[in-house]
Amino acid sequence: MKTLDQPHTTTAATEKAQRARWLLYGEIALGVGALILMPIAIWAALAYAPTDAVQGDVQRIIYLHVPLAILPYVAFFVVFVASILYLWRRDQRWDTLAYASAEVGVVFTTLMLVTGMLWGQGFWGRPWDWADPRLTTTFILWLIYVSYLLLRFYTGRSESGARMAAVLGIAGFIDVPIVHFAVTWWRSVHPDTNYLVDNGSSALPPAATFALLVSFAAFTLLYVLLTIQVYRSLTLRRAALELRARAEDAAGES
Amino acid sequence: MGYLIAAFTVVWVGLIAYLGWIALRIRGVRLEIETTRALLDEREPGSEQA
Amino acid sequence: MISFRLSLDQFWAIVVKDWRAELRARQVWVSMGFFALLALVVFNFAFDLRVENKASVGPGALWIAFLFASVLGLGRTLGAELDHGSMDRLLLCPVERQVIYFAKLLGNVVFILIVQAVAIPIFAVIYDVPVLTPGIIPIVALGTLGIAAVGTLFAAVSAQTRAREALAPLLTFPLVIPVVIAAVKATEALVQPVANDAPWLGLLLAFAIIFVSVGALTFQYVVEE
Numbered sequence: 001m002k003t004l005d006q007p008h009t010t011t012a013a014t015e016k017a018q019r020a021r022w023l024l025y026g027e028i029a030l031g032v033g034a035l036i037l038m039p040i041a042i043w044a045a046l047a048y049a050p051t052d053a054v055q056g057d058v059q060r061i062i063y064l065h066v067p068l069a070i071l072p073y074v075a076f077f078v079v080f081v082a083s084i085l086y087l088w089r090r091d092q093r094w095d096t097l098a099y100a101s102a103e104v105g106v107v108f109t110t111l112m113l114v115t116g117m118l119w120g121q122g123f124w125g126r127p128w129d130w131a132d133p134r135l136t137t138t139f140i141l142w143l144i145y146v147s148y149l150l151l152r153f154y155t156g157r158s159e160s161g162a163r164m165a166a167v168l169g170i171a172g173f174i175d176v177p178i179v180h181f182a183v184t185w186w187r188s189v190h191p192d193t194n195y196l197v198d199n200g201s202s203a204l205p206p207a208a209t210f211a212l213l214v215s216f217a218a219f220t221l222l223y224v225l226l227t228i229q230v231y232r233s234l235t236l237r238r239a240a241l242e243l244r245a246r247a248e249d250a251a252g253e254s
Numbered sequence: 255m256g257y258l259i260a261a262f263t264v265v266w267v268g269l270i271a272y273l274g275w276i277a278l279r280i281r282g283v284r285l286e287i288e289t290t291r292a293l294l295d296e297r298e299p300g301s302e303q304a
Numbered sequence: 305m306i307s308f309r310l311s312l313d314q315f316w317a318i319v320v321k322d323w324r325a326e327l328r329a330r331q332v333w334v335s336m337g338f339f340a341l342l343a344l345v346v347f348n349f350a351f352d353l354r355v356e357n358k359a360s361v362g363p364g365a366l367w368i369a370f371l372f373a374s375v376l377g378l379g380r381t382l383g384a385e386l387d388h389g390s391m392d393r394l395l396l397c398p399v400e401r402q403v404i405y406f407a408k409l410l411g412n413v414v415f416i417l418i419v420q421a422v423a424i425p426i427f428a429v430i431y432d433v434p435v436l437t438p439g440i441i442p443i444v445a446l447g448t449l450g451i452a453a454v455g456t457l458f459a460a461v462s463a464q465t466r467a468r469e470a471l472a473p474l475l476t477f478p479l480v481i482p483v484v485i486a487a488v489k490a491t492e493a494l495v496q497p498v499a500n501d502a503p504w505l506g507l508l509l510a511f512a513i514i515f516v517s518v519g520a521l522t523f524q525y526v527v528e529e
Binding site for chain 1: 255256257258260261262264265266268269272273276277279280283284286287290291293294297
């Protein structure tokens with residue numbers, strides 16, 4: 001028996017070690033990539049991209065605001081898929097991924113709203129405009145996923161909590177197009193002053209496109225990096241709680 | 255424009271700070287795991303799984 | 305065919321059971337109805353409504369009153385059931401979870417509609433807004449269905465958490481904002497028709513269908529175990 005098992009376990013063990021090493025390389029690559037892209041993105045947004053003729057320098061916030069507006073949808077889509085997979089497979093890891101992506105998604109959404117408000121205040125003198133469907137929709141999205149985090153807070157690490165959060169993760173994302181339609185129509189088919197002015201109807205100048213793409217890439221890398229870190233912290237915390245429970249049991253016995 | 259600087263500062267400093275905070279959280283939990291492991295080893299030497 | 309018939313029987317059985325419990329607890333009716341009325345009155349003072357703006361603010365006030373009163377009343381059978389373990393017993397029976405959800409949903413919807421049936425005429429009088437037309441019925445029915453679909457689902461969720469019923473509105477409100485928007489707009493259009501308006505009633509119908517479907521499909525995961 002033992003001689004039959006041994007070669008098996010060593011290949012499994014080495015496979016596992018190899019996978020762990022590749023994951024580590026991947027993570028380091030992500031970190032390095034983010035570290036390189038960030039200054040380039042900042043430089044491109046602040047210096048390389050042309051100054052907007054209409055809005056002046058404030059318009060440069062767009063290189064923050066647009067990626068920050070799109071990435072939450074990515075994050076919450078990940079929550080949606082992970083929630084479905086958790087309910088289907090009941091693998092703890094999907095639940096952790098959903099939680100991690102939701103948390104990072106809320107952070108990005110908050111930043112999107114903040115940059116939107118700073119832009120509004122800086123250019124229009126008004127930090128908020130309900131007439132802007134994108135701002136309103138994102139705000140509702142923010143509310144939905146903050147409620148998701150609240151639910152997580154009030155359910156702790158229980159299995160029922162994971163299930164219920166998954167239901168909210170699914171319902172929340174399905175609500176996204178619903179919110180979009182309702183809000184867009186709420187502010188009439190032709191919104192008047194939309195201060196997310198897409199630089200005219202013609203194509204962006206190439207320098208601006210470059211700045212936008214680099215910013216988008218930098219933020220995406222950060223999203224992935226952050227989600228991995230939060231995932232890790234959640235997994236470790238669970239392990240710590242389990243260990244503590246065992247230690248308390250051991251203490252109780254003695 | 256002040257708002258431009260404010261926006262860039264809030265976003266980038268904020269994200270780095272958030273990353274740092276998570277790293278601290280991880281380090282704290284790792285420490286807790288180490289100490290709990292040591293405690294368990296004291297009480298039940300050898301009965302603990304990896 | 306037999307299983308559908310069985311489900312239908314179970315459905316009605318649960319609905320009737322909840323109704324009997326409801327009729328006994330008359331104070332819930334009274335408090336919900338009174339709450340809706342109070343909300344309407346407070347809005348009147350809060351917004352200092354005069355003849356000019358009553359038509360524009362009225363529908364909004366009406367639906368806020370409905371929304372709050374609904375969420376108050378939505379947990380009515382679920383909370384008590386989870387407390388007394390009757391939910392567990394119900395789950396032990398071979399009932400499809402969707403059936404339980406639909407039964408709870410119907411119970412909630414009818415309950416809220418009755419309260420609304422009283423509130424709307426009062427609203428029409430004290431706000432002097434001509435909503436007492438047949439056109440109001442589909443708006444109210446679909447709007448309530450949409451809100452109740454989400455509310456029933458998350459009443460079941462929050463009843464199992466540390467925060468109990470307090471969490472339900474926090475989870476429900478953000479999700480049903482589109483329904484409130486559509487319902488208010490549809491009510492406004494009823495009073496003051498607008499040209500080139502969005503198909504609010506159609507949207508309400510779509511929202512109701514989607515929310516009920518999501519609720520029915522996910523309810524089983526909420527009440528597992």
